[in-house]
Amino acid sequence: MTESSRTESGTIRTQEICRYYTMGTAVIRAVDGISFSVQAGEFIALLGSSGSGKSSLLNLIAGLDRPTSGDVQVDGRSLAEMSSEELAHYRRHSVGIVFQAFNLVPSMTVAENVELPLRLAETDRRGRASRVREALERVGLGQRLAHRPGELSGGEQQRVALARALVNSPRILLADEPTGNLDSHTGMEIMDLIGDCNRRLGMTVLLVTHERALAERHAGRLLFLADGKLEADQPNSPRPGESGEAP
Amino acid sequence: MKTPDLLELAARNLRESVLRNSLTTLGISVGVASLVAMLSLGVGLQELFTRRLERTGLFDTVIVSRGDLGRFAPRPRGAASADSTRALDESARREISTLPGVLEAVADLRMMTQLRYDDKPHRAMVAAVPMSARDREAYENIQGSFFTSSNAAEAIVQKRFAEELLGRAPNFDETSNPGESSPALQPLLGKELVMYYAERVPTASRPDTKLATPGPSSTPSRPSQATAAPANGEDASVDTLLSAFSVVPQTHSLRIVGILADDPDTMRGMGRARVFIPQDFAEGLQIMMPSDLREGGALAERSYAALSVRVRNSRDVPRVEDSIRRMGFNAFSALDASRTLQRVFAVLDLFLGIFGSLALAVASLGIVNTLVMAILERRREIGILKALGASDSDVKKLFFAEAGAMGIAGGMLGATLGWMIGKVINALTNVYMHQQNLPSVNVWSVPWWLVLGALGFSLAVSLVSGLYPAARAAQLDPVKALRYE
Numbered sequence: 099m100t101e102s103s104r105t106e107s108g109t110i111r112t113q114e115i116c117r118y119y120t121m122g123t124a125v126i127r128a129v130d131g132i133s134f135s136v137q138a139g140e141f142i143a144l145l146g147s148s149g150s151g152k153s154s155l156l157n158l159i160a161g162l163d164r165p166t167s168g169d170v171q172v173d174g175r176s177l178a179e180m181s182s183e184e185l186a187h188y189r190r191h192s193v194g195i196v197f198q199a200f201n202l203v204p205s206m207t208v209a210e211n212v213e214l215p216l217r218l219a220e221t222d223r224r225g226r227a228s229r230v231r232e233a234l235e236r237v238g239l240g241q242r243l244a245h246r247p248g249e250l251s252g253g254e255q256q257r258v259a260l261a262r263a264l265v266n267s268p269r270i271l272l273a274d275e276p277t278g279n280l281d282s283h284t285g286m287e288i289m290d291l292i293g294d295c296n297r298r299l300g301m302t303v304l305l306v307t308h309e310r311a312l313a314e315r316h317a318g319r320l321l322f323l324a325d326g327k328l329e330a331d332q333p334n335s336p337r338p339g340e341s342g343e344a345p
Numbered sequence: 346m347k348t349p350d351l352l353e354l355a356a357r358n359l360r361e362s363v364l365r366n367s368l369t370t371l372g373i374s375v376g377v378a379s380l381v382a383m384l385s386l387g388v389g390l391q392e393l394f395t396r397r398l399e400r401t402g403l404f405d406t407v408i409v410s411r412g413d414l415g416r417f418a419p420r421p422r423g424a425a426s427a428d429s430t431r432a433l434d435e436s437a438r439r440e441i442s443t444l445p446g447v448l449e450a451v452a453d454l455r456m457m458t459q460l461r462y463d464d465k466p467h468r469a470m471v472a473a474v475p476m477s478a479r480d481r482e483a484y485e486n487i488q489g490s491f492f493t494s495s496n497a498a499e500a501i502v503q504k505r506f507a508e509e510l511l512g513r514a515p516n517f518d519e520t521s522n523p524g525e526s527s528p529a530l531q532p533l534l535g536k537e538l539v540m541y542y543a544e545r546v547p548t549a550s551r552p553d554t555k556l557a558t559p560g561p562s563s564t565p566s567r568p569s570q571a572t573a574a575p576a577n578g579e580d581a582s583v584d585t586l587l588s589a590f591s592v593v594p595q596t597h598s599l600r601i602v603g604i605l606a607d608d609p610d611t612m613r614g615m616g617r618a619r620v621f622i623p624q625d626f627a628e629g630l631q632i633m634m635p636s637d638l639r640e641g642g643a644l645a646e647r648s649y650a651a652l653s654v655r656v657r658n659s660r661d662v663p664r665v666e667d668s669i670r671r672m673g674f675n676a677f678s679a680l681d682a683s684r685t686l687q688r689v690f691a692v693l694d695l696f697l698g699i700f701g702s703l704a705l706a707v708a709s710l711g712i713v714n715t716l717v718m719a720i721l722e723r724r725r726e727i728g729i730l731k732a733l734g735a736s737d738s739d740v741k742k743l744f745f746a747e748a749g750a751m752g753i754a755g756g757m758l759g760a761t762l763g764w765m766i767g768k769v770i771n772a773l774t775n776v777y778m779h780q781q782n783l784p785s786v787n788v789w790s791v792p793w794w795l796v797l798g799a800l801g802f803s804l805a806v807s808l809v810s811g812l813y814p815a816a817r818a819a820q821l822d823p824v825k826a827l828r829y830e
Contacts, residue, residue: 157824160732162731162732162823162824162827163822182736182737183736183737183738186731186734186735186736186737187734187736188734189731189732189733190733190734191734195732195733197732197827201725201728201729201732201827202729203729205357205361206357214729214730214733215733215734217346217347217350217354218346218730218733218734218735219734220346220347223349262733266734
C-alpha cells in the first residue's frame with residue numbers, strides 16, 4: 099500500500115462543474131454545471147447517450163482535464179487548484195482508469211504494461227514483480243505475463259488494463275465504457291471483476307456506460323446525464339450474481 | 346520517474362524504431378567525425394609547428410641587437426647611454442644579464458670563415474655556443490658529445506657540413522631521415538679541423554691596453570673586454586679609431602667532438618651557423634667581428650653585433666624584451682613569432698571548427714526531425730503515460746534521454762570515426778612525405794580533451810535539439826492524445 103492510499107478513502111464531490119469547448123465560434127457545453135457527491139466505496143454508474151458529457155465528466159474526475167469552472171474535490175482536495183505535477187501525482191496514486199480502447203502499449207509485454215504505473219510511482223524495483231503478478235492473478239491472467247497485447251483477445255486485454263489500473267492500489271476506479279469493445283459475455287466477466295474490486299477492496303467505482311442493464315446489475319446509484327447536465331440521480335439495488343442477458 | 350526506469354524506457358523506445366534512430370545517430374556521428382577530424386588536424390599542425398619552434402631552443406631566448414641597425418659611421422660616444430644609439434657593449438651585456446628573470450646574456454659571436462679539413466678548404470658560418478645550450482633539444486640528438494668545457498678547442502658540426510667535409514654532397518635523397526644520426530659520419534669524430542680567423546689585436550701603443558693577446562694555443566682567459574672596459578673614457582676621433590687595433594690573421598685547430606643531426610640555428614635564416622665552438626673559447630680568441638668596424642676600433646671596450654639572452658621562464662620573455670627595448674636596443678624572440686603563430690592557429694582552429702560543426706548542425710536537425718516524428722507516432726503512448734500518472738517533466742525527460750542517448754552514441758561513434766579519418770590522413774601525408782624523401786610528420790593529433798569535448802558537444806547539441814520535441818511532447822493533452830487514432 100502506498101502512503102497516499104492509506105490516508106485517502108475515495109470520496110468525490112463535484113460542485114457546479116463545467117467544461118466548455120470552443121469549436122470555431124461555437125461553444126460546446128460538454129459538462130454544464132454538474133454537482134454530486136460520491137461516498138467512499140460507492141459504485142456509481144454514469145448513464146447517458148453519446149455526447150451527453152459522461153466521458154468528459156470522467157476525464158475531469160480523473161484529473162486528465164481541467165474544468166472551465168466549478169471544482170472537483172477528491173478526499174477534500176480540490177483538483178482545480180492542483181498544479182499539473184500535483185495532478186500527475188493524483189493520477190498515479192489515487193485513481194485507476196480503464197478505457198474502452200484498452201490503451202495498452204503494444205510494444206510492451208503484459209507484465210511491462212502492468213509495471214508501468216509502478217515505474218511512474220517510483221516503486222522499489224524488488225517489490226514490483228510480485229505486485230504485477232498479484233494484480234494479473236486478480237484478473238485471472240497470471241500465466242500470460244510475457245505475451246504482448248496483440249497476442250491476447252479483447253477481453254484479456256481489458257483484464258490487463260484493469261490489472262494495470264489496480265496495481266498501484268488506488269482508492270478510486272474510473273471505467274470509461276470498459277465493455278464497449280467486448281462481446282456481452284466477456285463484458286460481463288469484466289464487469290464482475292470491476293464489481294469485485296468495489297465489494298472486496300472497497301474501491302469507489304465510477305462506471306461510464308450507455309448500457310442501462312449493465313449499470314443496474316452492478317451500480318448502487320445511477321446518474322443520468324443529458325446535454326452535459328445531470329438529469330436524474332437514482333439509487334439502485336445491484337444484482338451482481340445474476341447471469342446477464344444481452345442488452 | 347527514477348533515472349534507471351527513464352533510461353530503460355528511452356532505450357526501448359529507441360529500439361522500437363531502430364532503423365530511423367540508427368540513421369539519425371549515424372548522422373550525428375558523421376558530424377562529430379568531421380568536427381574531430383578538422384580540429385585534430387588543426388591541433389596536429391599546431392603541435393607540429395610548436396615542436397619545430399621548440400627544437401630551435403629559442404623559446405626562452407631573446408636576441409638583442411643595436412637600436413640603430415645599419416649605422417656604420419663612427420659616432421661620438423658621449424651621447425650614448427639610454428638612447429637608441431647606445432652601443433651593445435660589455436656594460437650593456439652585464440646590465441642585461443642582471444635583469445630580473447634573465448639567466449645569462451652571452452655575446453652572439455658568429456663569423457663566416459674558412460675551415461680546413463684534410464687540407465681542403467671549406468667555408469662556413471661559425472658560431473659560439475654557451476655550455477647551457479647542452480640542455481636544448483637540438484643538442485639532444487648529438488652524435489658524439491657536447492663540448493667538454495667552455496674553453497675547449499672543440500667543434501660541433503652540423504650534419505650537412507659534416508657531409509661536405511667528408512666530400513659527400515649534401516644528399517637529400519638519402520633514405521635516412523635528416524633528423525637522425527648517420528653512422529657514415531662517425532669517422533669524422535675526433536678529427537682535426539683548422540679554423541682561419543682574424544684576430545683583433547689592440548694597438549700596443551695605446552696606454553689602456555693591458556691585455557696580453559691570447560695566442561692560438563694559449564689558454565684563453567675571460568673576455569678581454571671585461572678588464573678593458575672601465576679604462577675607456579676619452580672622446581674618439583677618426584685618427585684614434587683607425588689606430589685602435591690591428592688585425593692579425595690566425596689559425597686554430599679544433600677537435601670535432603660532435604655532429605648535430607638537427608639544425609639549432611634554424612631561426613637565423615641566412616646567418617645560421619654550421620660549425621659551433623664553445624663560448625668562452627671563442628671570446629678568448631679575440632675574433633675580429635664585423636661590428637668592430639661598425640663601432641669603430643677606438644672603443645677598447647668591445648661591442649657586439651648581437652647578444653643572446655636566455656630567460657629563466659618563457660613567460661618572462663615579453664617582460665625581459667620590454668626592459669631591453671627600454672634600454673634602447675632591439676629585442677626579438679621566437680615567442681614573438683610563436684605568438685603570431687598561435688593567433689594564426691586560433692583562427693585556423695575556429696574555421697576548421699566551424700566547418701566541422703556544419704555537419705553536426707545538419708545532424709542536429711535530424712534529431713529534431715526524428716523526435717518530432719516520434720511524437721506523432723507515439724502520441725497515444727504519451728497519452729497513456731500521462732493517464733497513468735506521468736508528469737509533464739517525466740515525458741520531457743524521456744525525450745531528452747532519447748535525444749541524449751543518440752547524441753552520446755553518435756558522439757562516441759563519431760570520435761572513433763574522426764580518429765580513424767585522422768589516422769588515414771596522417772598515413773597518406775606520410776606516404777607523400779616519404780615519396781618526397783621528407784621525414785615523416787604527425788599532422789594530426791587527437792588529444793583527450795578533444796575526444797571529451799566532442800562527446801560533450803555532441804551531447805549538448807542533441808539535448809538542444811531535443812528541447813523543442815520534448816516541450817511539445819510534454820504539452821500534449823492526454824484527453825486528445827487518447828482520442829487520437
